[in-house]
Every structure is written in C-alpha cells, then in structure tokens.
C-alpha cells in the first residue's frame with residue numbers, strides 16, 4: 114500500500130507509521146492469564162474499536178499500553194517507547210504522549226473547567242505564561258465548550274463533563290487517545306456524538322484512537338477497524 118501523507122497544520126506525517134506495535138504479548142493479572150499471544154498494530158491517525166464482553170480483557174490490554182500492567186512476554190512499542198525498557202522513571206514521559214479517558218470523568222468537582230485543565234497542565238510540567246491559557250482555550254474550542262470555561266463541573270451534563278475529560282486528555286497533543294468505556298454513563302445519542310468527536314479530532318491531528326466498549330451497537334456509528342477480545346485472545350478484523 115502506498116503511504117498516505119496527511120497535512121496537519123504545518124506538520125506532515127505518514128498514516129502508516131505505527132503508534133502501537135504489539136507482538137506475541139501475554140497479559141496477566143496477578144497469576145491469571147488474561148490475553149495470550151496478542152498482535153496489534155495501530156497506525157498514526159487510525160481509529161480502532163476495541164470490543165469484547167465484560168471481563169474479556171479490554172481494560173487489561175489498555176493498561177498494558179499505558180504501562181499500568183507489565184508485559185508478561187512478547188514485545189511492545191507505544192509511541193516510540195519500548196515497553197520492555199520503560200522503567201518506572203520513564204512511565205510519566207510515556208503517559209505524556211497518551212490521552213487516557215475513562216467512564217468516570219474524574220473531574221475535580223470543586224474546581225472550574227479551566228482550573229481542571231490548568232491543574233492537569235501544571236501536573237505535566239507546563240509553567241505559567243508559556244502558552245498554557247491559550248492551550249486551554251484551544252482544547253475547549255476543539256470539544257465545543259469554549260463558552261463553559263468558567264463553569265463548575267456540576268453545572269454541566271454528563272456528555273459535557275466527558276468533553277472536558279477529552280479536552281484534558283488533548284492538552285499535551287497525544288499521539289494516542291485511549292478511551293476505556295467512555296460512553297458507559299451516557300445516553301445513545303450523546304455516546305455517538307462523543308464517538309464522532311473523537312474520530313474527527315483524531316483525523317485532524319493525526320492522533321490514533323483506541324475506543325474500548327462492550328456495547329456492540331456503537332460499531333454502527335461509523336466504519337472503522339474492529340479489534341475483538343474473546344476467550345483469552347485478540348482478533349483483528351476489518352470493520
């Protein structure tokens with residue numbers, strides 16, 4: 114296949130560059146084998162659905178990608194980090210390349226939207242006066258919440274709170290967005306809006322998106338590659 118060049122602002126990148134490359138990975142929780150011999154490749158800017166029943170190992174696979182679970186065996190590269198060589202001290206550096214969003218929005222409820230984002234920026238090493246305020250404006254605009262910058266989280270709907278969580282995940286311009294059951298608390302219409310938003314942001318910025326869900330109905334939202342966890346194995350298929 115001919116590599117496809119995508120223009121993103123002043124950056125040009127190749128859609129074929131791998132952001133995730135797992136080969137023969139075994140994933141364990143405690144002394145239990147969860148997934149065996151996993152091969153998975155995700156290219157820059159690619160959107161991938163990760164599906165499987167509750168307990169099939171989706172979260173364990175995602176945890177492996179952000180180095181919250183060690184590799185039991187095999188090789189894995191995520192955003193240029195070789196996970197076999199990514200010791201504890203390097204993990205924060207790896208995670209700065211990733212945007213991770215969960216079902217629970219995990220917002221600080223006693224702080225405004227902008228304070229939630231400022232807190233995340235400072236926690237990842239941004240200093241005041243280095244474009245932080247502009248970056249907050251940018252990500253809120255991208256998720257369609259520019260006018261809610263000073264709102265408190267409890268005044269926002271569930272869908273809007275999840276958008277704030279996405280805005281926070283986007284702050285450091287991740288190469289990979291990991292979404293673990295992010296629509297679990299949302300109604301079907303809002304879930305599809307969130308899904309569309311993720312796909313569009315991914316396309317625009319060349320961010321790969323791995324969207325885990327046990328809700329197979331969401332696969333009808335748009336056509337994309339589907340990766341399935343079942344019976345301790347991971348199956349790759351064309352969507």
Ligand SMILES: Nc1ncnc2c1ncn2[C@@H]1O[C@H](COP(=O)(O)OP(=O)(O)OP(=O)(O)O)[C@@H](O)[C@H]1O
Pocket residue numbers: 142143145147165166167168169170171172173174294327342
């Ligand atoms: N900390 C742990 N210690 C031992 N076993 C665990 C641990 N966390 C998860 N498991 C087990 O690993 C298996 C896979 O769980 P995992 O959370 O990865 O599945 P999942 O597909 O993400 O499910 P869900 O959709 O419910 O989140 C389950 O059988 C679960 O009981």
